[in-house]
Amino acid sequence: MSQDIETESTGKVNWDKFLKDYYAKPQSVRTWSGFDVKEIYTPEDRKEADYGLEVGDSGEYPFTRGIHRNMFRGRYWTRREVVGIGSPADTHERAAYCFKNGGTGLNTIADVTYEMGLDPDHPWAENEVGLTGVNICSIEDMEDLVGNIPLDRVSWSVITASTVAAVTMAQYVAVAQKKGYNISRLRGSIQNDPIHFAYCGFRPACPLDLSIKLGSDVMEFCTKNMPKWYYTTVNMYDLREQGITAPQEIAFGFGIAMCYIDELLRRGLDIDDFAPRFTFYVSCHIDFFEEIAKIRAARRMWAKLIKEKYGAKNPRSMQFRFAVHTSGCSLHPQQPLNNITRISYQSLAAVLGGVQSLHCCSYDEPVCLPTEKGHLQALRTQQIIAYETGVTNVADPLGGSYFVESLTDKMEEEALRIMKQVADIGGMEEAIRTEWLDHQFEKEAVKRQVELDEGEKLTVGVNIFTTEQETETPLGVQRVSSVSTRQQIKDCIKLKETRNHNKVFDAIKHLREDAEENRNTIPAMIKATEVFATTSELMGTVREAYGYSYDPLNILESPFDFSSRTSKAVV
Amino acid sequence: MSDKKIKVIISKIGLDGHDRGAKVVANLLRKAGMEVIYLGMFQTVEGIVKAVVDEDADVIGISYLSGEHLMFTPLVKAEMEKWGLDDVLFVVGGSFPPEDIPPMIEMGVDKVFRGGTLTDDMVAYIKANVRQKE
Numbered sequence: 001m002s003q004d005i006e007t008e009s010t011g012k013v014n015w016d017k018f019l020k021d022y023y024a025k026p027q028s029v030r031t032w033s034g035f036d037v038k039e040i041y042t043p044e045d046r047k048e049a050d051y052g053l054e055v056g057d058s059g060e061y062p063f064t065r066g067i068h069r070n071m072f073r074g075r076y077w078t079r080r081e082v083v084g085i086g087s088p089a090d091t092h093e094r095a096a097y098c099f100k101n102g103g104t105g106l107n108t109i110a111d112v113t114y115e116m117g118l119d120p121d122h123p124w125a126e127n128e129v130g131l132t133g134v135n136i137c138s139i140e141d142m143e144d145l146v147g148n149i150p151l152d153r154v155s156w157s158v159i160t161a162s163t164v165a166a167v168t169m170a171q172y173v174a175v176a177q178k179k180g181y182n183i184s185r186l187r188g189s190i191q192n193d194p195i196h197f198a199y200c201g202f203r204p205a206c207p208l209d210l211s212i213k214l215g216s217d218v219m220e221f222c223t224k225n226m227p228k229w230y231y232t233t234v235n236m237y238d239l240r241e242q243g244i245t246a247p248q249e250i251a252f253g254f255g256i257a258m259c260y261i262d263e264l265l266r267r268g269l270d271i272d273d274f275a276p277r278f279t280f281y282v283s284c285h286i287d288f289f290e291e292i293a294k295i296r297a298a299r300r301m302w303a304k305l306i307k308e309k310y311g312a313k314n315p316r317s318m319q320f321r322f323a324v325h326t327s328g329c330s331l332h333p334q335q336p337l338n339n340i341t342r343i344s345y346q347s348l349a350a351v352l353g354g355v356q357s358l359h360c361c362s363y364d365e366p367v368c369l370p371t372e373k374g375h376l377q378a379l380r381t382q383q384i385i386a387y388e389t390g391v392t393n394v395a396d397p398l399g400g401s402y403f404v405e406s407l408t409d410k411m412e413e414e415a416l417r418i419m420k421q422v423a424d425i426g427g428m429e430e431a432i433r434t435e436w437l438d439h440q441f442e443k444e445a446v447k448r449q450v451e452l453d454e455g456e457k458l459t460v461g462v463n464i465f466t467t468e469q470e471t472e473t474p475l476g477v478q479r480v481s482s483v484s485t486r487q488q489i490k491d492c493i494k495l496k497e498t499r500n501h502n503k504v505f506d507a508i509k510h511l512r513e514d515a516e517e518n519r520n521t522i523p524a525m526i527k528a529t530e531v532f533a534t535t536s537e538l539m540g541t542v543r544e545a546y547g548y549s550y551d552p553l554n555i556l557e558s559p560f561d562f563s564s565r566t567s568k569a570v571v
Numbered sequence: 572m573s574d575k576k577i578k579v580i581i582s583k584i585g586l587d588g589h590d591r592g593a594k595v596v597a598n599l600l601r602k603a604g605m606e607v608i609y610l611g612m613f614q615t616v617e618g619i620v621k622a623v624v625d626e627d628a629d630v631i632g633i634s635y636l637s638g639e640h641l642m643f644t645p646l647v648k649a650e651m652e653k654w655g656l657d658d659v660l661f662v663v664g665g666s667f668p669p670e671d672i673p674p675m676i677e678m679g680v681d682k683v684f685r686g687g688t689l690t691d692d693m694v695a696y697i698k699a700n701v702r703q704k705e
Contacts, residue, residue, distance in 0.1 A: 112586040112637055124613075128586050131638040201588010201612060242591055329591075332687045333669070366686050367668045368638065442594060449595045453690045462687040469685075470669045477668040480638065553613060 080105030084133030255428030295353030
């Protein structure tokens with residue numbers, strides 16, 4: 001459709017096109033998620049609302065306007081860039097670079113090997129180790145990743161690898177204890193939402209029952225041992241990246257959160273024991289007001305859900321704490337510097353929405369892993385918003401806007417409607433088992449492409465104002481060193497040859513028994529990690545106890561033979 | 572018969588689990604009248620090419636989003652050559668630097684589609700370049 005408004009890259013100005021552009025007006029008056037909006041909003045649109053009941057001041061139930069009274073006057077959000085590349089040492093180096101430049105939190109992301117729960121010596125890992133993030137095989141890797149970072153002072157969001165979050169937690173705790181930290185003082189968070197990873201390409205590694213079991217083991221362990229740790233980051237962002245709408249993001253995210261809550265209640269915990277440690281990872285897409293409204297609606301809905309459905313008494317349980325990852329799928333390889341502008345608006349929406357922690361994508365996200373320059377630029381975007389724009393002075397500056405309040409109501413209404421739909425199916429677990437959820441993702445993803453194809457949604461450089469394809473990435477391309485990859489594989493093989501096999505065997509046997517007896521697996525995972533058991537050994541052992549193949553790809557068999565006290569890994 | 576449907580095999584390869592794009596492309600090529608088989612995730616080079624042979628497909632489409640494109644592309648091409656599939660159109664899509672497009676073409680890819688490609692452009696390319704079957 002865009003042929004007639006495309007720019008001509010060379011030659012004379014086309015004055016017909018000039019006039020068309022001059023008289024151009026928005027061709028859609030819908031939000032990104034497809035809701036009609038009016039020309040203007042007035043007090044008439046807010047007649048019914050009771051300010052105290054539905055909105056309230058920031059810091060007051062239902063927290064629509066923010067979870068703190070003074071919001072950023074107390075402290076800016078945590079400026080936390082996601083880092084993960086190649087080996088643990090490579091990743092540590094990039095993290096240190098972000099800290100040196102004013103990053104105030106750390107979020108490490110894993111490679112697909114670790115995310116699948118495989119060791120680097122797996123036959124399928126050879127081509128992939130370290131390509132999309134950091135690979136962690138053993139306690140030694142976690143030590144390299146941590147380096148000299150003071151774990152009791154830096155808030156670390158540990159590894160975006162939900163499948164193996166239990167293993168990650170064990171590896172982190174093992175290293176922290178080895179370094180002499182009292183784990184009850186550790187601050188940070190872990191993305192411990194294994195259920196959602198089935199929708200991120202890791203389905204064989206995260207069967208639903210095991211996901212709920214291991215996710216809840218981490219939550220239960222931390223509730224008892226690590227009171228300052230945020231141990232459940234429900235990942236609404238990854239769901240949104242599948243192409244779904246803003247209200248679907250809330251509804252599906254909350255549905256998954258409720259799977260964990262229900263399991264923790266079944267284990268005998270009280271809602272107020274653990275709800276204050278729940279956090280969320282939220283997307284900020286390109287529709288500015290819709291994203292702000294979505295965040296405000298999510299805050300109000302969470303407060304009501306935890307208070308009214310689950311009977312929480314502690315106001316902290318009702319506070320929707322969240323980090324934002326600006327939307328990767330809204331970025332494009334065409335005219336890549338434009339992504340900086342997209343990211344700026346998205347992060348501004350996050351800040352106006354009252355975010356606790358923010359990752360700005362780097363402009364080169366649709367091209368490669370972030371380059372150092374890309375990372376720095378993303379961090380600078382956060383710093384410009386924080387230090388220059390003045391938007392941080394007032395809590396929820398858009399609160400009371402006829403439009404934003406009305407759109408917030410709309411987001412809540414739609415998300416509640418979808419949650420009701422899920423409840424009618426029989427709850428989120430049922431929606432997952434019957435693949436109803438898969439169907440929603442696939443349907444929406446196709447819709448998004450059709451909108452682009454038909455010009456219903458316009459994207460600069462893609463279906464409007466297009467130019468010739470670039471031949472170069474403006475600030476260079478990030479490559480992963482194949483030296484790091486090969487070394488990581490070698491180190492894993494060497495570790496397995498040189499560690500004390502009897503100790504590993506005993507620790508793994510203990511883990512297997514705990515899993516079979518349905519005890520919490522985290523203590524046994526920590527012990528096994530301390531004696532150099534590896535990621536796939538921990539995951540595989542628990543998988544087998546639950547009746548699944550040791551290797552999610554069904555290629556390797558368990559090296560441990562519990563009937564004869566031998567380990568095939570022992571040569 | 573000239574109006575025989577164009578047959579396309581689309582696949583992910585290795586451990587990369589970003590499958591939104593592959594599924595969308597499969598769906599929309601089907602809507603454009605092609606016969607599309609989406610093999611899914613965790614496929615091997617050998618398995619994908621075997622599927623092309625077994626299905627007598629006209630087009631092979633691989634989706635890369637985890638930086639593995641330069642690693643797997645030559646392997647796919649070599650396997651295709653082993654089976655004598657020189658008249659099968661080899662297209663790839665996904666996320667990669669523009670700097671890597673010429674090397675992929677050199678490795679034997681017929682066409683590279685980046686994110687942001689419109690479906691009509693993809694359909695037009697395939698229709699214009701697919702082999703003419705007897």
